[in-house]
Every structure is written in structure tokens, then in C-alpha cells.
Amino acid sequence: MPIVRNVSRAVSQLLQSSACGCGVSIVPVRCIGISPRQVASDASFHSVSFSESDHPRVLITGGLGQLGVGLAKLLRKRFGKNNVILSDIRKPADHVFYSGPFIYSDILDYKNLREIVVNNRITWLFHYSALLSAVGEANVPLARAVNITGLHNVLDIAAEHNLRLFVPSTIGAFGPTSPRDPTPDLCIQRPRTIYGVSKVHAELMGEYYHYRYGLDFRCLRYPGIISADSQPGGGTTDYAVQIFHDAIKTGKFECNLKPDTRLPMMYIDDCLKATLEVMEAPAEALSMRTYNISAMSFTPEELAQEVQKHVPELQVTYNVDAVRQAIADSWPMNFDDSNARRDWGWKHDYDLPELVSTMFSFLGSDSRIAQAN
Ligand SMILES: NC(=O)C1=CN([C@@H]2O[C@H](COP(=O)(O)OP(=O)(O)OC[C@H]3O[C@@H](n4cnc5c(N)ncnc54)[C@H](O)[C@@H]3O)[C@@H](O)[C@H]2O)C=CC1
Numbered sequence: 441m442p443i444v445r446n447v448s449r450a451v452s453q454l455l456q457s458s459a460c461g462c463g464v465s466i467v468p469v470r471c472i473g474i475s476p477r478q479v480a481s482d483a484s485f486h487s488v489s490f491s492e493s494d495h496p497r498v499l500i501t502g503g504l505g506q507l508g509v510g511l512a513k514l515l516r517k518r519f520g521k522n523n524v525i526l527s528d529i530r531k532p533a534d535h536v537f538y539s540g541p542f543i544y545s546d547i548l549d550y551k552n553l554r555e556i557v558v559n560n561r562i563t564w565l566f567h568y569s570a571l572l573s574a575v576g577e578a579n580v581p582l583a584r585a586v587n588i589t590g591l592h593n594v595l596d597i598a599a600e601h602n603l604r605l606f607v608p609s610t611i612g613a614f615g616p617t618s619p620r621d622p623t624p625d626l627c628i629q630r631p632r633t634i635y636g637v638s639k640v641h642a643e644l645m646g647e648y649y650h651y652r653y654g655l656d657f658r659c660l661r662y663p664g665i666i667s668a669d670s671q672p673g674g675g676t677t678d679y680a681v682q683i684f685h686d687a688i689k690t691g692k693f694e695c696n697l698k699p700d701t702r703l704p705m706m707y708i709d710d711c712l713k714a715t716l717e718v719m720e721a722p723a724e725a726l727s728m729r730t731y732n733i734s735a736m737s738f739t740p741e742e743l744a745q746e747v748q749k750h751v752p753e754l755q756v757t758y759n760v761d762a763v764r765q766a767i768a769d770s771w772p773m774n775f776d777d778s779n780a781r782r783d784w785g786w787k788h789d790y791d792l793p794e795l796v797s798t799m800f801s802f803l804g805s806d807s808r809i810a811q812a813n
Pocket residue numbers: 501502503504505506507508527528529530545546547548567568569570571572586590608609610611661662663664665666671672673674675677
């Protein structure tokens with residue numbers, strides 16, 4: 441009766457533990473006898489226990505978006521090119537395809553995902569597939585499928601195959617009734633977008649699987665991410681990337697948020713650094729499984745002023761998009777990430793001036809608006 445014993449031990453530990461997980465260290469209970477999904481009898485469990493010195497074998501879902509290619513680059517530097525597999529449902533550009541392993545994977549296809557994990561002996565999974573806030577509102581059924589059903593597939597496969605699982609959450613997991621300045625890790629979360637609802641669901645399901653099945657779930661709430669070599673995928677914070685491209689190409693930028701809309705933001709290198717750090721943190725260091733991370737917070741007006749130090753000719757106008765503005769007005773203005781700083785030593789490198797000068801040195805400011813005049 442080992443399964444029954446495991447179940448009752450898991451349940452009693454679960455009941456004894458604090459529901460919020462704040463400041464309480466709970467020993468995860470690995471209980472492989474109660475797999476969260478009924479697995480076909482012919483399924484093979486090739487998950488291998490890796491010793492500390494072995495590199496993880498990594499799969500990134502939704503890897504062709506704004507963040508995945510950069511994450512793959514960072515992880516390949518650390519763990520070796522062939523230990524990191526990028527996957528997506530889109531066709532990769534040549535430079536991505538030839539830079540390391542790429543595989544087609546639709547996260548709605550449970551069996552295919554399981555086959556990839558088994559055949560490649562995956563040990564770490566970064567689940568990046570998602571529809572972001574603005575595109576999610578434009579196609580709620582698809583956002584619900586990708587962000588919620590897709591997450592269920594990933595959670596079950598990760599639990600069955602003993603994976604360490606990273607799922608990013610977002611400032612969008614908060615809503616108008618959350619404290620906005622600053623927003624702490626634990627507070628009311630009643631977002632009003634399908635994106636936000638799906639991310640709160642992901643946080644709660646991941647933490648539930650951690651306490652119930654011992655899944656090694658780790659989650660960071662990212663601010664709006666700014667990158668030079670990848671395009672954002674349809675979010676509310678996209679303006680803060682677009683302004684750089686428009687400043688260089690035309691010298692004119694039309695912003696779809698009001699000039700005083702304050703949102704937390706972060707340069708991509710900081711975001712990817714935090715992601716790797718939390719995945720490498722010893723489990724004992726993590727007093728929670730979902731952390732806010734923060735770097736800076738600015739308004740479109742403040743960003744434009746900093747950009748104008750590099751491109752003084754830049755003209756900024758405002759044409760507010762009502763959907764995006766309503767979303768932004770319900771999101772945090774400043775993010776409290778003191779728990780991440782305390783538990784696993786999180787520290788950002790880029791504030792607004794460094795972010796802007798780094799973006800321009802990346803994008804090459806020499807082509808800037810000579811043509812526009
Ligand atoms: N970029 C940002 O500012 C922030 C991103 N995040 C989160 O980080 C993660 C990555 O974000 P981005 O790279 O910016 O997103 P993105 O929108 O640029 O890329 C998402 C990728 O998911 C893929 N995808 C869509 N449906 C799929 C399916 N059925 N199966 C497999 N892949 C599918 C898309 O093809 C796309 O390449 C997301 O979970 C997002 O919520 C969180 C906060 C901020």
C-alpha cells in the first residue's frame with residue numbers, strides 16, 4: 441500500500457502547511473504514485489535523474505517570441521548548444537534555425553509534447569507560449585486555449601516526468617483592486633484581461649502542483665520587457681520598444697498610451713538573468729514559488745525625454761488606444777520585489793538611462809533621422 445501511504449502523507453503535510461506559503465518553508469512531497477493525469481499504459485517514463493554536475497536538458501515552448509531566442513542563447517552559453525531545444529508553432533528564421541536545436545511543438549498537443557520531453561530526456565522546461573494582453577483581448581477563445589489548456593498540458597507533463605518548470609507571470613496578473621504603488625507579491629489579484637486571469641491561474645496551479653505533487657515549479661512576474669533584437673508579441677507595454685525603432689527610422693513616434701501612464705519595465709538582459717538565477721537557486725532559498733521582479737518604472741513622457749537625449753529631433757504625439765489604456769490603468773505602477781532580492785539575491789543591472797543607451801548602441805543610432813529631415 442505504498443501509494444495510499446504516500447497520498448495520506450502528502451495530504452496531511454498539505455493540510456498542515458500555510459496556504460499562502462509566505463515565509464514558511466515547506467518540504468515538497470514527491471508523490472509519483474498519484475500522477476495528475478491518467479497516463480496511457482504504453483507511455484514510457486524515460487526521465488533520468490541527473491546528478492548535480494550534469495547539465496539540464498532544456499525545452500523552451502513558444503520560443504520564437506520576444507523572449508525565447510534570447511533565453512536560448514543565454515542557456516546554450518551555460519549548458520551547451522545541444523542541451524537547449526527551442527520550440528514553437530512558427531517557422532524559425534535561418535539564423536535561429538542554424539543556431540541550435542529547434543523543434544515544432546504545439547502546446548495544445550499533449551502527446552506530442554510528452555514525446556518531445558521523453559525522447560530528448562528533458563529535465564528543465566521553460567513555458568513561454570502565450571497570447572499577451574492586447575492580442576488576448578482580441579481573441580479570447582484562443583487566449584484561453586493557449587494560456588490555460590496549454591498550461592495544463594505542461595503542468596501534467598512536468599509533474600509526470602519530474603521536470604523543473606519555469607512559467608513566467610506578469611504585472612498583468614494584478615488588477616484595479618490590487619495595490620498599485622507599490623504592488624507586493626501577496627495581495628488581491630483580480631485582473632480584468634483573459635491574459636491576467638490565465639496568469640493568476642498559472643501561478644495558483646503551479647503552486648498547487650508544487651505542494652500537492654512536489655512539482656519543482658518556479659515563476660517570476662515579469663514587468664514589460666524591452667529588447668532591441670526581437671519584436672514584442674502584442675502587449676500593452678509594446679510602446680516602450682516601438683519608440684526606439686520609430687525614433688531611428690522616422691524621428692516620429694505616436695504613443696498609444698497617455699503620457700503619464702506609469703508601468704514597471706525591464707531590459708531583456710535583466711529579465712533573462714533573473715530567469716536563470718531563480719531556476720538555479722537552491723530550493724531551500726525559495727520561501728515562495730512566485731516572485732515579483734522589478735528594475736525601473738516610467739511613463740511614456742519620461743521615456744520620450746530620455747530617448748530625446750539621443751535623438752533630440754524626435755517628435756512624440758499621443759493617440760490613445762482605449763483597450764490598452766484601460767489595461768495599463770489597472771496594472772501596477774511600481775513593483776515590490778523585496779522578496780526576490782532577499783531570498784535569492786535578485787539585483788537588476790539596468791536603470792532607465794542605461795536601458796536607453798544600450799538600446800541605441802544595439803540598434804545603431806547612426807542611421808537615425810537624418811532621412812526624416
Ligand atoms: N514580453 C513581455 O513584456 C512579457 C512577457 N511575459 C511572458 O513571457 C512569455 C514569453 O513572452 P514573449 O516572448 O514576449 O511572448 P510572444 O507573444 O512574443 O511569444 C509567444 C510565442 O508563443 C507562441 N505560441 C502561440 N501559440 C502557441 C501554441 N499553441 N503552441 C506553442 N507556441 C505557441 C507564439 O508563436 C509566439 O512565438 C509569455 O508567457 C509572456 O506572458 C510576461 C511579462 C512580460
